[in-house]
Amino acid sequence: MSAHQDKYASFVEHPRxxxxxxxxxxxxxxxxxxxxxxxxxxxxxxxxxxxxTADLARQTAATVAVTHYFDVERICxxxxxxxxxxxxxxxxxxxxxxxxxxSNCVRCVxxxxxxxxxxxxxERYEELFHVPARTVAENLEFADCCxxxxxxxxxxxRQTERVRMLLNLxxxxxxxxxxxxxxxxxxxxxxxxxxxxxxxxxx
Numbered sequence: 001m002s003a004h005q006d007k008y009a010s011f012v013e014h015p016r017x018x019x020x021x022x023x024x025x026x027x028x029x030x031x032x033x034x035x036x037x038x039x040x041x042x043x044x045x046x047x048x049x050x051x052x053t054a055d056l057a058r059q060t061a062a063t064v065a066v067t068h069y070f071d072v073e074r075i076c077x078x079x080x081x082x083x084x085x086x087x088x089x090x091x092x093x094x095x096x097x098x099x100x101x102x103s104n105c106v107r108c109v110x111x112x113x114x115x116x117x118x119x120x121x122x123e124r125y126e127e128l129f130h131v132p133a134r135t136v137a138e139n140l141e142f143a144d145c146c147x148x149x150x151x152x153x154x155x156x157x158r159q160t161e162r163v164r165m166l167l168n169l170x171x172x173x174x175x176x177x178x179x180x181x182x183x184x185x186x187x188x189x190x191x192x193x194x195x196x197x198x199x200x201x202x203x
Contacts, residue, residue, distance in 0.1 A: 008020040008021065008084075010081075010082060011081075011082045011083055011084060012076065012079075012081050012082070012083040012108040012109065012110065014083070014084065014086065014089070014109055015109060016089075017084070017086040017088060017089060019084075020084075021047045021049075021050050021071045021084060022050055022071060022086060022087065022088065023049045023050055024049065024050055024051060024052055024087075025049055026049070026050075026051040026052065026053075026068075027048050027049045027051060028051055028068055034067070035067050035068065036064055036065065036066055036067050036068075037066060037067075037068060037069075037070065038066045038069065038090065038101065039101075040072060040085075040104045041069075041070050041072050045072045045073045045074070046070045046071075046072055047070060047071040047072065047073065047084070048070075050070050050071035050087055051068045051069065051070050051087065052068065052069050052087045052088065052091060053067070053068055054066050054067055054068055054069055054091065054094070054095070055091075055095055058094075058095035058096075059094050059095060059101060060094070060098060060099070060100045060101065062100070062101040062102075065101075066094070066101055069087035069088075069090040069091055069094075070087055071084050071085070071086050071087050072084070072085045073085075074105060074106070074108075076106070076107050076108040076111050077106045077107060078107055078108075078111040078114075078115070079108065079110070079111050081108055083108040083109070085105040089105070090105075093105075114152070117148075118148075118149065118152050118154060121145045121148045121149055121152075122145075122149060122154065124141070124145050125142065125145040125146060125149060128141060128142040128145065129142070136170045136173045136174060139166045139169055139170050140166075140170060140174070140177075140179050140180065140183065142166055143163045143166040143167055143183050143187075144179075144183060146159055146162055146163050146166070147163055147183060147186050147187065147190070150163075150190060151186070151190070157190060157193075160187060160190055160191055163183070163187050164187060167180065167183060167184055167187065
């Protein structure tokens with residue numbers, strides 16, 4: 001394996017496009033009015049020989065259209081690992097999903113999925129927070145969302161007090177429930193890290 005190929009051995013693998021560049025053999029230079037690249041495709045991160053042609057009619061209207069996409073090297077802003085924002089993925093973003101050309105990819109796929117998961121948990125947390133009379137199942141889900149957001153560093157660990165309150169509310173109804181035990185175990189793990197002690201049954 002060449003040194004050029006070895007370079008990508010440490011890159012985060014994309015589940016659809018892989019780990020290494022998709023060499024198409026197409027390589028161009030910018031030519032104002034005829035050949036334009038995305039603003040994030042600077043020469044320093046653009047991978048030569050990976051260009052594909054864009055369909056301008058399918059892009060969201062922009063001041064300057066993009067005529068070609070290149071595979072570009074990125075560093076994930078969350079985990080710090082290198083990854084490739086593939087030309088085919090850009091085509092999908094800007095022509096199929098309708099993302100504006102001002103959109104950029106700053107996270108690798110695993111971190112994107114994690115971020116999306118956090119977003120879903122936060123949205124559900126907000127929904128459950130405003131439910132006036134939650135069921136036992138909803139209180140368990142509320143506790144789960146809160147714990148997840150604490151574990152991901154979105155909420156301060158002081159929020160464990162809310163989780164403890166929620167578990168105490170449902171303790172008599174589901175002390176032997178598998179989900180209840182899992183939540184109580186996660187709560188204790190966080191409280192052990194912070195030196196907190198709460199009124200949650202042993203599991």
